[in-house]
Amino acid sequence: MKAKYWFSFLFFVQVVLGSNLKAQENKVSSSENSNWRDQALSQITTQFPWLLQNQNGLLLQSERRSEIGSHFLFAQMHQGILVYGGDVKINLSLSGKVLSVFSNLKPIYELLPTNTLAVGSNQDKKAYLLIGSEWLPCIVKVEPNNNRELVENVYNRDNALIQSRMLDLFARKDSLVPSKVFNPDPLTTAQKTYGQDGIYKNNGGADASELNAERKVKNITLGFSNDTFYASSSFAVIKDLESPTQTVFQSTSANFNFTRSQSEFREMNCLYHIEQLRTYLTSINLPLTGMKPLLVDPTAYQGQDQSRFSFTDKGEPALFFGTGGVPDAEDADVITHEYTHGISNFIAPNTTSGSERLAVEEANCDFMACQYSKAISAYNWRWVFNWDGHNEFWSGRNANSKNVYPTDLSSSDYYQSSLIWSSMLNDISEDIGREVTTRLLLTSMYSYNNNQTMQEMANLLAEADSIVYGYEHIPALTTRFTERGFSIRTGLLETFEKIVGLQVINSEEFAKGTGSLKVSMASNQKIKAVLYNIMGETIQAESKFVLEYNLAPTNLNPGVYFLHVSDEKGRTQVLKLVRL
Numbered sequence: 001m002k003a004k005y006w007f008s009f010l011f012f013v014q015v016v017l018g019s020n021l022k023a024q025e026n027k028v029s030s031s032e033n034s035n036w037r038d039q040a041l042s043q044i045t046t047q048f049p050w051l052l053q054n055q056n057g058l059l060l061q062s063e064r065r066s067e068i069g070s071h072f073l074f075a076q077m078h079q080g081i082l083v084y085g086g087d088v089k090i091n092l093s094l095s096g097k098v099l100s101v102f103s104n105l106k107p108i109y110e111l112l113p114t115n116t117l118a119v120g121s122n123q124d125k126k127a128y129l130l131i132g133s134e135w136l137p138c139i140v141k142v143e144p145n146n147n148r149e150l151v152e153n154v155y156n157r158d159n160a161l162i163q164s165r166m167l168d169l170f171a172r173k174d175s176l177v178p179s180k181v182f183n184p185d186p187l188t189t190a191q192k193t194y195g196q197d198g199i200y201k202n203n204g205g206a207d208a209s210e211l212n213a214e215r216k217v218k219n220i221t222l223g224f225s226n227d228t229f230y231a232s233s234s235f236a237v238i239k240d241l242e243s244p245t246q247t248v249f250q251s252t253s254a255n256f257n258f259t260r261s262q263s264e265f266r267e268m269n270c271l272y273h274i275e276q277l278r279t280y281l282t283s284i285n286l287p288l289t290g291m292k293p294l295l296v297d298p299t300a301y302q303g304q305d306q307s308r309f310s311f312t313d314k315g316e317p318a319l320f321f322g323t324g325g326v327p328d329a330e331d332a333d334v335i336t337h338e339y340t341h342g343i344s345n346f347i348a349p350n351t352t353s354g355s356e357r358l359a360v361e362e363a364n365c366d367f368m369a370c371q372y373s374k375a376i377s378a379y380n381w382r383w384v385f386n387w388d389g390h391n392e393f394w395s396g397r398n399a400n401s402k403n404v405y406p407t408d409l410s411s412s413d414y415y416q417s418s419l420i421w422s423s424m425l426n427d428i429s430e431d432i433g434r435e436v437t438t439r440l441l442l443t444s445m446y447s448y449n450n451n452q453t454m455q456e457m458a459n460l461l462a463e464a465d466s467i468v469y470g471y472e473h474i475p476a477l478t479t480r481f482t483e484r485g486f487s488i489r490t491g492l493l494e495t496f497e498k499i500v501g502l503q504v505i506n507s508e509e510f511a512k513g514t515g516s517l518k519v520s521m522a523s524n525q526k527i528k529a530v531l532y533n534i535m536g537e538t539i540q541a542e543s544k545f546v547l548e549y550n551l552a553p554t555n556l557n558p559g560v561y562f563l564h565v566s567d568e569k570g571r572t573q574v575l576k577l578v579r580l
Contacts, residue, residue: 036070037063040090043098044074048088054111055079061087062349066446067285068467069093073350073449076105081115083108084127084140084154084163089351089449099463102449102456104353106130113137117157129154129163142167148242148302150310165353167310174233175224178217179256179268184332184373185387186214191379194391202326202391207261215260220272228252231267234293236274236339238267241297241318266298266321266329273335277372284435286442291346294319294339298329305393307334309341317342325393332376333369333385340365347445354451359414363421364441366399370426371434382426399423405454405485421454424484431476440464440473458486471578475558478580499573501525502565510553511578517551517563519575525567532562553579 041058045051051058058074059082065071069092076086086106091099115126115137125140139155150167187193190210192200199210223230231238231249238248249264258265274296281288295318301307305324312318319338321329328334344352344361352361366384374381382400383389389396397415399422401408410416429437444460458481465473474488481488501522509515521527526545533539539561542549545568556579563575 039096040072050107064446066443071446078108078128082127084129091447104450174221176219177222177256179220180215181218181269181272182330183216184376186211187387188377188379189214207259212259218272233271233275235278236296237293239295242300243302246299263299270296270298270329270335273332274339277336294342299323307338309338326388328388331388334388336372337365337369340368348448351448351450355414356453359417360421360457363418366422367425370399399426424480428480432473462488471560474578475580499567499571511580513553520548527565527567530564
């Protein structure tokens, strides 16, 4: 399989000095956010108390708010210097409860020798690197390789390269104007496969009547100032970033009838599909507030058959689309795939290390591309890169596999591993719809961190449903998870005030239908309970106070239920239950 689409996440680090634990951020935040950060730090140091000693510390890398809570990523520091590869992600609910903690911290129980190495530029960073059981002082540099792909290199005191990793890991006053685009690509609208009937080929990027006939007139938002139209919008700005050099469109004429051989056609294609994706996400309550427009170069990558999400030399997030083979910016699958990498970087920056995490990153972007295309036409909708791939240039991908976890994980090809996750997400969307699946996916992504497993990310998907939809889709998720080899955390979620001493047993068995739920008080006090469904209808009521309340799963349909438990002192606790 050709590993074609790339993106990169630069690991930006700021130094924080001091002997005690500190967190530092770039901007002044509200007192509420500060309280959540303090809560996050308190939870982390309780779990990892060695952070409070020997000049250990944490540096706030990112913080995000989602509809399920707050999400903080901290880099590990020692003596004010980065501990390479050390970080911790903590996710808090809206009430401040810990949802999950994902740690890559490396314990340091005594002061390490001071890192006295000299840095060569402001971009270079001192660091400590753990090799086996030995801590080494080192310098971390972000450098381009011969293909202008960014590489993070680690050098020892002798300036010898001791570790390296690709950062370009995945190679992908306004005015409304009418322009022609492929929607989503010429093969889908023509209901053809590549080369069918001896035509419908790339033809070296030249115009062909059958391809130009598949252009569709769509309204696109363009920048407009001083009687001039510019190739920019609220979500993307077209810019010539790398070879081949191309003049970016701007014009005082309202003529946007470009053919597919013209570079302006690719520019309009990118702007249109990015705008449509963002408009859809806003319509389902995912506005991504604060995400800045991405720079986009539709004629890039030195003419190679590659695309990527990466960063410019100035650290600006950008999309680069190659023109080798089929020009990538002509295919909406490529555009939405790469733009989703940009969304992921905004939601959970600096969290893409680890083979399974990389596989899910690719799969999420493939899923978003499939769903975008399917909303336009169901023709071969599970194919990823219908026009750009599945031809003599490369094979594309098909998010319609039956692969399972962990049997079909590849140790060397995370693109192959990604088919487990992307195919499962497509199956889930068939059950609960694009909108719900997309909301669950993007909401769960706020909790992502480095080196997570697919199983952990499946748990986060279920967690998002429990919070956003009150477990409404757990039965459907469980079916698809089980098919793919994942387990799912189910059972009890406690809400409202708690009755001290209330005991709940067998919530997991109740959820699966294999055992009764048992509720009692530790002090042998009596309780009574009323069971309601999600519509507020009474399903079962225990009118007398009893020492133990038993709820059998028999005759209960799959779904969410609320059990109101009261004690003899008049206190009430509500338990949210799920029956699969």
